[in-house]
Amino acid sequence: MIAEFKEKKAQETTSLISTTIDTSNGPKFINGLRLKLVQLKIKFTLLKVILKCYYNPIVWIQSLRYLIKLRRRFLGNIKVHKMVYINGKYHIGLYTPGWNSSLYEKFIASNLNDFKPIKLVEVNRFNNIFFAITKKCALQCEHCFEWDNLNKKETLSDDQLMEVVKRIQDKGVSQIHLSGGEPLIRMDAILKILNHADKSTNFWVVTSGFKLNNTNAKRLKEAGLKGAVISLDHFIPEKHNTFRNFKDAFYWVEEAVKNANNNNLITALSLCTTKDFISEENLMSYMELAKKLKVSFVQFLEPKAVGHYVNKDVLLNPQQIGVLENFFIKMNFTNKFGNYPLITYHGYYQRRQGCLSAGKKGIYIDTDGDMNPCPFCHKKNGNVLDSNFNSNLNILQSAGCSSYN
Ligand code: SF4
Known part of the structure; x- marks a missing residue:
């Protein structure tokens, strides 16, 4: 009874949020x-x-x-x-x-x-690579993991960005997620990367939504982009804007999802699940909004004490993790929520399977081209453009992940 009341309230809350979304395009569950x-x-x-x-x-x-x-x-x-x-x-x-x-x-x-090693068919060395292509960003988010590098002078030229992508693709990679900073600030570089890259990889942008207008969404789709992961940290516009320290942050999320959907890009929302946010009621309101926006996926990212959060008490406790895990199971694996976006929750998998990044199936390449275990674990381990790229990658892999091994 209480749960039903909370769900109804969540639906009412999101119906109060006036969105300008054109919901004609989108996924089918x-x-x-x-x-x-x-x-x-x-x-x-x-x-x-x-x-x-x-x-x-x-x-x-x-x-x-x-x-x-x-x-x-x-x-x-x-x-x-x-x-x-x-x-x-x-x-x-x-x-x-x-x-x-x-x-x-x-x-x-x-x-x-x-x-068992395969010789008969070609395989990919990596499943997914996060590549931060710019230090520039208009936002100042509470949790930004690239905080220390933000808005400094760029290190890599467009040609070097393309060379990094080539070296990764030469090893084989299913997905490359272009992040930043705000990657769309470097729109021309993204287009060059997409136009020059081998088409065997799916490319995504990880964006605040800023500048993902219809023209840019169309250009990105035409150049071969697969989808956009758009950060949204609250279902109430003012709260998201405060978290992101940018008055138009929520507006750009709405625009970005609409324009991406209208241009047949796959859309996902990414939520930083802070201690303050976690409650069944808030999560449900968020999912109602995600459904209304017609995104395919919602990603839960647990806050980590890096970047702007360094030395802050942001790690979730077992009770908060329990709320997230139960909610994840309820939404993804029960019939009642069959037409809601699919949730991807890394913490859930990592606690059971261990870390798949840290050189195993993925790495994080920062704005200098340096390799790190993942976007939240900043331990530089050589540069992709160095001649000893391979040996540095091996060192990174053998060191592994310090959190989930
Ligand atoms: S988290 Fe992303 S959008 Fe926010 S300030 Fe950092 S780079 Fe910009």
């Missing part, structure tokens, strides 16, 4: 029979990839078991209840390439390569 059919087809794809990767029938069975175990390490025995269908592909998460695509098959083969 699939459940029930259609989901089962797609899952069956995905199983055939897995078999097809396994048969392509290995000759030995015993290894076929072992590798299938490996994939099942891998999935269980992330989610236990919870069954998938929904997928997002957008632009002809079916997605189970923000960081997994959509099925049905050659990139999805390569993603599976790349995971199998960790089980």
